[in-house]
Amino acid sequence: MKHFEANFDGLVGPTHNYAGLSFGNVASLNNATLTSNPKAAAKQGLQKAKSLADLGMVQGVLAPQERPDLYTLRRIGFSGSDAEVLQKAAQQAPALLNACCSASSMWTANAATVSPSADTRDGKVHFTPANLVDKLHRSIEPITTGHILQATFNNSRHFKHHQHLPEHTSFGDEGAANHTRLCSEYGHAGVELFVYGQEATNPNAVKPKKYPARQTLEASQAVARLHQLEDESCVFIQQNPDVIDQGVFHNDVISVGNQNVLFYHEQAFLNADAKFDEIRRKMNAEMHFVKVATSQVSIDDAVRSYLFNTQIITLPSGEMAIIAPTNCQENPAVFAYLNELVTLGTPIKQVRYYDVKQSMQNGGGPACLRLRVAMNEQEVAAVNQNTLMNNALFTRLNIWVDKHYRDQLTVSDLADPQLIIESRTALDELTQILKLGSVYQFQK
Numbered sequence: 144m145k146h147f148e149a150n151f152d153g154l155v156g157p158t159h160n161y162a163g164l165s166f167g168n169v170a171s172l173n174n175a176t177l178t179s180n181p182k183a184a185a186k187q188g189l190q191k192a193k194s195l196a197d198l199g200m201v202q203g204v205l206a207p208q209e210r211p212d213l214y215t216l217r218r219i220g221f222s223g224s225d226a227e228v229l230q231k232a233a234q235q236a237p238a239l240l241n242a243c244c245s246a247s248s249m250w251t252a253n254a255a256t257v258s259p260s261a262d263t264r265d266g267k268v269h270f271t272p273a274n275l276v277d278k279l280h281r282s283i284e285p286i287t288t289g290h291i292l293q294a295t296f297n298n299s300r301h302f303k304h305h306q307h308l309p310e311h312t313s314f315g316d317e318g319a320a321n322h323t324r325l326c327s328e329y330g331h332a333g334v335e336l337f338v339y340g341q342e343a344t345n346p347n348a349v350k351p352k353k354y355p356a357r358q359t360l361e362a363s364q365a366v367a368r369l370h371q372l373e374d375e376s377c378v379f380i381q382q383n384p385d386v387i388d389q390g391v392f393h394n395d396v397i398s399v400g401n402q403n404v405l406f407y408h409e410q411a412f413l414n415a416d417a418k419f420d421e422i423r424r425k426m427n428a429e430m431h432f433v434k435v436a437t438s439q440v441s442i443d444d445a446v447r448s449y450l451f452n453t454q455i456i457t458l459p460s461g462e463m464a465i466i467a468p469t470n471c472q473e474n475p476a477v478f479a480y481l482n483e484l485v486t487l488g489t490p491i492k493q494v495r496y497y498d499v500k501q502s503m504q505n506g507g508g509p510a511c512l513r514l515r516v517a518m519n520e521q522e523v524a525a526v527n528q529n530t531l532m533n534n535a536l537f538t539r540l541n542i543w544v545d546k547h548y549r550d551q552l553t554v555s556d557l558a559d560p561q562l563i564i565e566s567r568t569a570l571d572e573l574t575q576i577l578k579l580g581s582v583y584q585f586q587k
């Protein structure tokens with residue numbers, strides 16, 4: 144049977160904006176108050192997704208969330224009509240309004256952790272939505288994320304959906320951004336590498352001093368248990384707290400893996416040598432550890448360019464390619480490194496650049512925008528087929544974006560009640576295009 148690694152990209156929602164909501168994410172803080180362009184953001188994302196489909200990859204899309212989130216605003220005491228709720232929140236608690244308007248669900252690497260059927264005891268693909276408790280604006284995502292995942296992977300014979308982990312910092316879970324699956328072939332059992340930032344229940348363990356470590360070991364272990372993974376196929380490794388303090392808020396800002404390749408910065412992990420030995424032993428197959436030294440690319444350049452927030456994909460030819468943001472071309476050290484990388488004799492042979500600047504300005508690169516789901520051909524056939532990218536869907540979604548999205552949005556526009564109507568109209572139409580059913584609260 145054939146096996147694939149599919150990418151499900153998050154569609155950028157109509158309220159994409161820069162509100163500086165993510166302490167520890169340098170781009171989010173530096174670009175706070177810029178005017179965003181939701182239309183361009185959505186189109187940049189669609190273009191990347193379509194390009195991967197054109198390369199022969201299985202590519203899907205995941206619907207965005209309903210924003211402004213009036214349910215959360217009502218839950219915290221703002222009352223009246225929809226317009227009154229927005230207006231009161233804007234006057235009395237603008238920071239809370241901003242949190243309830245973020246389009247952050249577009250970064251689907253944080254939507255969930257996914258374990259393919261080849262790794263799980265019951266032979267199903269397992270999904271656990273991330274609780275994202277570290278950031279208010281993201282902590283309101285998991286319930287709807289669960290609905291969208293269930294509407295997209297809507298077949299209980301093949302797909303097992305779990306509830307998100309308890310909403311407490313002990314279980315801080317950021318999903319696939321801190322999880323990499325290593326394997327020889329996508330359809331063979333692999334090693335699931337869980338990267339955590341801190342141990343919540345061990346007061347003596349090292350952790351960052353300045354910025355939060357969003358993922359805990361306890362959360363990663365819980366996901367591994369839920370997903371029915373064998374101990375022999377899991378490795379838990381701690382992210383270097385010093386790099387978290389330099390803006391590496393998720394592991395996918397400092398390392399990325401694909402099949403038997405782990406591409407990483409030398410400062411990415413604690414105890415890397417011992418953990419890499421454990422990976423080698425558990426893999427039972429040749430591994431390529433592609434290390435980037437600080438002398439080649441500094442942490443600062445890695446964070447600015449998102450060299451490691453690239454996607455490494457295996458093309459139908461068997462060759463691996465790196466999908467990089469154009470920001471990597473604009474950084475001299477990183478561009479020089481990537482030009483050299485494809486000549487080094489590693490499995491990575493090509494680099495392709497995509498402009499995802501609207502997302503990058505909020506700290507989301509190509510890898511943040513996608514959730515990886517390794518599947519066999521039966522499982523791909525069991526996915527909601529209306530979510531899979533092809534020429535017709537690409538055309539349809541571009542028309543949909545043109546019809547509903549603004550080309551300018553500032554933080555002060557978030558109090559505009561018209562935005563509620565625009566957003567709901569767009570999402571209602573989207574659920575029809577993708578045949579998702581009623582995944583949003585306003586549809587129930």
Ligand SMILES: N=C(N)NCCC[C@H](NC(=O)CCC(=O)O)C(=O)O
Nearest residue numbers: 162163164165168171252320393511
């Ligand atoms: N690395 C991965 N996988 N994802 C990137 C997520 C970026 C996101 N930015 C934001 O949420 C910024 C929103 C704002 O400031 O308006 C975050 O920090 O959670």
